[in-house]
Amino acid sequence: MLEKQQLRREIQARRVARGGADETAAPDAHAGRSGLTENLIAVATGIGATRIACFVGVRGEPDTAEFLAWARTAGVDVLLPRSLAGGSLEWALHVPGDLKAGAFGIPEPQGPAIVGGAASAELIFVPAAAVDTAGGRLGWGRGFYDRELARIAALGAASPAVFAVVWESEVLAAVPREPHDVPVHGAVTEETVHHFG
């Protein structure tokens, strides 16, 4: 979809121009944590999640490292994705120091794949290029997360809450939507937590 492609390009250019995770690194009043980290923690503790599927922010994505460190101290299990050929994701428990660059140079965990994957978490933080206030989510165009979220929805069991993690400027009035796009429940930014529909 050309419209999606155009929007992805604009957002990626803006992220590159931003030059890294400076904004997420700015400590706020609470324990020197960034606003993003505080907001991720607020969603996690609000749900009472004991297992969370997350990602390692790279290349201008909001930086999730501080949140991963918090989860460790809070005794919350974190699953991280490995990208497989064919466009699916598998998930392994994040153990400190176990990250190695995998597909696309993204750091990946090294442990065994967890049965059920992200479906076994109560909360999933997903990467995105942009979201809209109806929960529409624009990803990076390979369908990894759309496939994963569709798989989880098809299991029919109690579905995890799904929140995109983006910069506040990437929460838009509308993003282009196709039938396979799976909506998210909210978005976490460096400024606030959005709840959609």
Ligand SMILES: Nc1nc2c(c(=O)[nH]1)N(C=O)[C@@H](CNc1ccc(C(=O)N[C@@H](CCC(=O)O)C(=O)O)cc1)CN2
């Ligand atoms: N941090 C993070 N982890 C993630 C994702 C993500 O968006 N962010 N994914 C979300 O799906 C999956 C990986 N998907 C990706 C899809 C495309 C590209 C990408 O930029 N592809 C470029 C080539 C990049 C390169 O050469 O290094 C391209 O296709 O042109 C990266 C990751 C799983 N893990």
Ligand SMILES: Nc1ncnc2c1ncn2[C@@H]1O[C@H](COP(=O)(O)OP(=O)(O)OP(=O)(O)O)[C@@H](O)[C@H]1O
């Ligand atoms: N549930 C699905 N099953 C099979 N293919 C899918 C599914 N969802 C998306 N796709 C395919 O994946 C490709 C990318 O879709 P789209 O452009 O919506 O990705 P995206 O939402 O930007 O990326 P992502 O989901 O990885 O973050 C499309 O070719 C689409 O047909």
